Amino acid sequence: MKEFDLIARLIPSLPTNVSVVQGAGDDCAIVEPGSPLTQTLLKVDAVVEGIHFLPETDPVRVGHKALGRCLSDVAAMGGIPVAGLVTLGLPSNHDPERIRHLYEGLGRLATRHGVAIVGGETTTSPERLWISVSLMGFVPRGKAVLRSGGCEGDAVFVTGELGGSLAGKHLDFEPRLEQGRWLAESGRVHAMLDLSDGLAGDLGHLLAANGGLGAELMATSLPISRAAIQRAREVPGARPPRAAALMDGEDFELLFTTSPKDAVPLLNAWKARFPDLRLTCIGRLTREPGIRLRTEQGLQVIPPRAYEHFA
Numbered sequence: 001m002k003e004f005d006l007i008a009r010l011i012p013s014l015p016t017n018v019s020v021v022q023g024a025g026d027d028c029a030i031v032e033p034g035s036p037l038t039q040t041l042l043k044v045d046a047v048v049e050g051i052h053f054l055p056e057t058d059p060v061r062v063g064h065k066a067l068g069r070c071l072s073d074v075a076a077m078g079g080i081p082v083a084g085l086v087t088l089g090l091p092s093n094h095d096p097e098r099i100r101h102l103y104e105g106l107g108r109l110a111t112r113h114g115v116a117i118v119g120g121e122t123t124t125s126p127e128r129l130w131i132s133v134s135l136m137g138f139v140p141r142g143k144a145v146l147r148s149g150g151c152e153g154d155a156v157f158v159t160g161e162l163g164g165s166l167a168g169k170h171l172d173f174e175p176r177l178e179q180g181r182w183l184a185e186s187g188r189v190h191a192m193l194d195l196s197d198g199l200a201g202d203l204g205h206l207l208a209a210n211g212g213l214g215a216e217l218m219a220t221s222l223p224i225s226r227a228a229i230q231r232a233r234e235v236p237g238a239r240p241p242r243a244a245a246l247m248d249g250e251d252f253e254l255l256f257t258t259s260p261k262d263a264v265p266l267l268n269a270w271k272a273r274f275p276d277l278r279l280t281c282i283g284r285l286t287r288e289p290g291i292r293l294r295t296e297q298g299l300q301v302i303p304p305r306a307y308e309h310f311a
């Protein structure tokens, strides 16, 4: 079967929703533009074999990751994802079953979050498989949470647990869409982004968006994942757990700041609303630039390092 026929067969069985006027099959898809009360979010992201996944990675998980990365970004704005488009770069020797499984993983995640897949395109790629997903979403007008908006003295929070994502979470993470929307609706969040480049790297991005403010983190507060602890014990060359929580990438958790007076009410409301997901205050924003970690030995400067992939 040619990939054209394969994709043509796969796409119409993927999820749709009430915003879709015309799904895949015509020259363009048609999607309702929301209402005057919303603004449109647009996002594109790609995953590449050898960089974001390995040739032997289960394609169901690869499809999940390809869409999940875009959904995580929509979550970080406090938005609602609506419709996605998929472009596949296929090596000439590709296995059609791999593509079917890839769409299965992508479609399952899309269904869970009410996202329609309204188009798919393929191109030949010389060696490696890659998938690019374009996503459209909505956010209530003027209510998107930006990376900027942080203030000196703000409490810094992170959802979930950090580090060791290479053990599996980088493929299987659940984008924090519900939490992102809830946080945006709380009206208490000043600045937010999702963690793809590691806490130190992404916190560096947040600080840069806030006129060069700094941050002081408490080492004992970092929510270190069990995977990070296990990897440090079992995988030669893996980072120690605390360094993993700071430096490992692809946690796909939310990092945000609130005014210090809102920190405790927000934590309490969170525990009532999301009892199964940790929310941790890990430090505060400071006037002094850079990232410092308060440890048992005193203050340590953390270089804002970006995440390194497989390749």
Ligand SMILES: [Mg+2]
Residues within 6 Å of the ligand: 072, 073, 076, 193, 194, 195, 196
């Ligand atoms: Mg992001």
